[in-house]
Amino acid sequence: MPRNRAARIISVADAQRRARRVIPRLLTDYIEGGAEDELTLAENVRAFQELGIRPRMGVDFEPDITTTVLGTRVELPVLLAPSGMIQLIHPDGGVGVARAAAAAGTISVLSRTAMCSPREVAAGAPGPHWFQITSAGGRDAVRRLMDTAAEAGFQGLVVTMDGPPPGNREGELRHGVAPPVRPSKRLAAHIAGQMLARPRWLASMAPSLRRQLAALSGASSLVSSGVLHGSARFTWADVEWMKREWAGHVLVKGVLTGSDALAARDSGADAIIVSNHGGRSLDGVPATIRALPEVVAAVGPTTEVFLDGGVRRATCVVKALSLGARAVFVGRPFVYGLAAAGEPGVARILDLFRSELVRTLRLMGCPGVADLNPGWLQLPPPREVPAALPQ
Numbered sequence: 226m227p228r229n230r231a232a233r234i235i236s237v238a239d240a241q242r243r244a245r246r247v248i249p250r251l252l253t254d255y256i257e258g259g260a261e262d263e264l265t266l267a268e269n270v271r272a273f274q275e276l277g278i279r280p281r282m283g284v285d286f287e288p289d290i291t292t293t294v295l296g297t298r299v300e301l302p303v304l305l306a307p308s309g310m311i312q313l314i315h316p317d318g319g320v321g322v323a324r325a326a327a328a329a330g331t332i333s334v335l336s337r338t339a340m341c342s343p344r345e346v347a348a349g350a351p352g353p354h355w356f357q358i359t360s361a362g363g364r365d366a367v368r369r370l371m372d373t374a375a376e377a378g379f380q381g382l383v384v385t386m387d388g389p390p391p392g393n394r395e396g397e398l399r400h401g402v403a404p405p406v407r408p409s410k411r412l413a414a415h416i417a418g419q420m421l422a423r424p425r426w427l428a429s430m431a432p433s434l435r436r437q438l439a440a441l442s443g444a445s446s447l448v449s450s451g452v453l454h455g456s457a458r459f460t461w462a463d464v465e466w467m468k469r470e471w472a473g474h475v476l477v478k479g480v481l482t483g484s485d486a487l488a489a490r491d492s493g494a495d496a497i498i499v500s501n502h503g504g505r506s507l508d509g510v511p512a513t514i515r516a517l518p519e520v521v522a523a524v525g526p527t528t529e530v531f532l533d534g535g536v537r538r539a540t541c542v543v544k545a546l547s548l549g550a551r552a553v554f555v556g557r558p559f560v561y562g563l564a565a566a567g568e569p570g571v572a573r574i575l576d577l578f579r580s581e582l583v584r585t586l587r588l589m590g591c592p593g594v595a596d597l598n599p600g601w602l603q604l605p606p607p608r609e610v611p612a613a614l615p616q
Contacts, residue, residue: 231569237537237558240574244564248314248426249419251400255310256560259504260392265512266504269535272512276544277603281590288586289593290579294552295381295474295495295529297353300330302552302594303542303578305559305571306503306533307336307357307383314564316433321568322559323350329575334383334554337361337370343377355381355476359388360459364466371471380473383498386459387479392506461492468493476531479506481516483523486530496529496551503534503556514545521549539581543589547597 234240245253259266292302305326312318319341326333327350334355335346343356356374358367371382397403400419401412420427427434468475477489478498489497499513499520513534521530532545533554545553555578562570582594591597 227566228569231562231566231573234562234565234570234573234577236577237561237574240558240561240565240570243566244561247423248564249423251402251416251419252310252314252564254396254400255402256314256557256564258394258396259508260394260506261508263504263508265501265508265510268512269501269504269514270537272514273535273537273541273544275605276514278540278543278585278589279601279603280588284590286587286590286592288583288591289595290582290586292552292594294332294531295476297332297380298330299332299552301575301579301582302546303536303575303582304331304531304552304554305333306554306556307334307339307385308556308560309336309338310340311336311560311563312340312433313430314560315567315570316430317563317567317571318433319346320349322563322571323354325559325568325571325575327351328572329579331575332381334381335379343374343379347377347379352378352380354379355383355474357383357385357478358467359385360457360463361389363457364463367463367467368470371467375472381476382467382471382473383476383478384459384464384467384494385478385502387500387502387506389458392502392508394505461488464489464492464494478533480520481510481513483519486520486523486528490524490528494528496531497524498531498533498554499550500533500554514541514548517545517548517550539578539585542578542582543585543591543597544602546594547599547601 234243290302291298291300305322311322319335319339323333323346332353332355334357335341335343336357337359346354356379358370391404394403401415464477474495475493476496476498477494478500479502480486480489480497480499481501486497497520499517501510501513513532517532524530529551530549531552531554532550533556536542536553536555537558542553559571559574562574589601591601
């Protein structure tokens with residue numbers, strides 16, 4: 226049945242609509258929400274829409290959509306970003322996501338807050354696997370997590386720079402689950418009501434829900450005590466330290482400027498992820514596709530650059546790669562697929578990106594992703610800079 230449900234998904238937007246009908250509203254708001262007025266959340270999508278594509282006629286190719294990321298061949302330049310709480314979205318959780326990524330010939334990143342351990346993912350899915358690290362708990366906690374991921378055979382460490390504190394996500398505040406979480410009878414009743422409103426989801430989650438809720442309760446107590454969200458932010462010295470301690474690749478996530486890209490590279494980062502946390506952290510920062518050219522120009526060919534935020538179609542992938550990204554990460558799209566149909570839903574989202582990318586490149590007359598460059602794009606006219614106010 227899940228595979229039948231997955232086959233009926235025809236786009237990311239369709240998966241989003243289906244997910245809304247399956248999971249509790251609390252989880253929907255968690256996935257979809259952005260910080261404050263959600264300006265950056267909307268801008269991530271709108272900025273892609275402002276870029277046009279310039280096709281070539283008179284040629285016909287079977288496009289090559291393979292590439293390499295940090296020396297690893299991937300069959301699709303679409304990777305799965307770290308996403309928190311996915312074990313509460315569907316019983317397939319982190320293991321199902323990793324299996325779908327491996328079957329598609331790409332890579333998934335396990336979030337520190339996925340509520341699924343590196344050991345579980347390594348035991349249940351083939352690699353390669355990457356792990357996201359945050360500053361929560363300080364270097365002692367980071368070291369323990371790095372050791373756990375290394376013992377499980379993870380090869381990449383994604384260092385998330387843009388927090389703490391967490392963004393001011395008002396949807397979570399309305400549900401009472403924004404940190405610091407304060408357990409109460411009212412909150413418990415609210416969460417129970419949300420779950421009971423989705424009986425099919427609740428029934429599917431029943432075998433594992435008790436364990437996952439216990440883990441969430443533990444996380445909540447850490448949040449309320451300030452351990453998870455009260456830590457100091459990572460510094461470039463921390464990146465240097467992690468590069469020394471971690472045997473695999475180190476990727477720095479959360480970069481939006483050329484100067485920070487250079488600092489990340491000089492601190493030992495093997496790759497940079499241009500990211501604004503999907504509009505969930507600081508509202509008002511630029512869309513990632515607007516920040517990408519500055520980052521690429523700063524580091525040149527010395528460091529691979531990736532992008533996440535706002536990618537909903539293969540045309541977004543084409544635009545990002547044309548502006549210098551090696552590949553893109555998607556978060557919400559695969560989580561919608563997971564919510565709608567479990568592991569097959571994630572596989573379906575990746576399938577859609579694959580088929581759309583091949584079709585788009587053929588319609589463009591482009592031989593493959595390695596041939597993309599800014600010449601394939603119609604850039605929007607430059608925006609007028611307002612004159613300075615008189616002193």
